[in-house]
Amino acid sequence: MNLKRFLLLSIATYGMCALWAITGVQGSSDTLKTLPTPSTVTVGMLTPEQQQERVQELSTTTTSTSTTTTTTTTIPPITVAPVPADTHCQEWFPLAISVGWPNDPAILQKLGQILFKETRCQNIIKGDPRWNGHDWGPAQINDTAHHDYVEQVFGMPFEQAMSDPAKNLQYAYLLYSEREKVGKCGWKPWSLC
Numbered sequence: 659m660n661l662k663r664f665l666l667l668s669i670a671t672y673g674m675c676a677l678w679a680i681t682g683v684q685g686s687s688d689t690l691k692t693l694p695t696p697s698t699v700t701v702g703m704l705t706p707e708q709q710q711e712r713v714q715e716l717s718t719t720t721t722s723t724s725t726t727t728t729t730t731t732t733i734p735p736i737t738v739a740p741v742p743a744d745t746h747c748q749e750w751f752p753l754a755i756s757v758g759w760p761n762d763p764a765i766l767q768k769l770g771q772i773l774f775k776e777t778r779c780q781n782i783i784k785g786d787p788r789w790n791g792h793d794w795g796p797a798q799i800n801d802t803a804h805h806d807y808v809e810q811v812f813g814m815p816f817e818q819a820m821s822d823p824a825k826n827l828q829y830a831y832l833l834y835s836e837r838e839k840v841g842k843c844g845w846k847p848w849s850l851c
Contacts, residue, residue: 735752739763746773768850773797776848795823808829
């Protein structure tokens with residue numbers, strides 16, 4: 659959890675405690691039943707950094723009378739080319755490089771600009787309150803324009819493929835690189851040419 663999220667959570671918790679103290683809710687179980695339940699968060703909604711933090715929490719442990727086995731899935735460490743410190747969305751760069759994006763500072767800096775412009779570095783998919791109904795994932799791949807091609811490339815439904823951040827960034831690279839190969843601006847799908 660980064661410092662900004664921690665502070666925001668702390669402030670929100672303090673505010674709720676203060677509200678409960680002022681309104682006298684703390685002793686009433688009827689009032690507590692009417693509070694909204696939290697929405698479901700899926701692994702696909704987490705950033706790569708958050709997914710790494712959860713790996714140990716989500717690892718499987720099996721215990722018998724004589725043996726304990728722990729299975730942990732980790733993402734291999736990737737050294738990212740140095741980019742300016744103020745480059746947006748750097749937490750996505752190791753995953754982006756692992757699915758094909760070049761480990762080039764200029765390209766990564768532009769990718770960070772796109773991810774920040776499109777989603778503020780989040781994996782916005784169906785179920786997220788910020789979802790617009792047709793653009794998916796950190797790179798906001800448009801369902802209308804890319805539906806059939808995504809299904810052809812990944813062999814799975816568009817929604818499933820583009821909800822997965824790795825496949826979303828892989829497809830974004832495919833869009834970028836296919837344009838670059840023929841001498842066109844690869845950033846055109848995100849209106850940054």
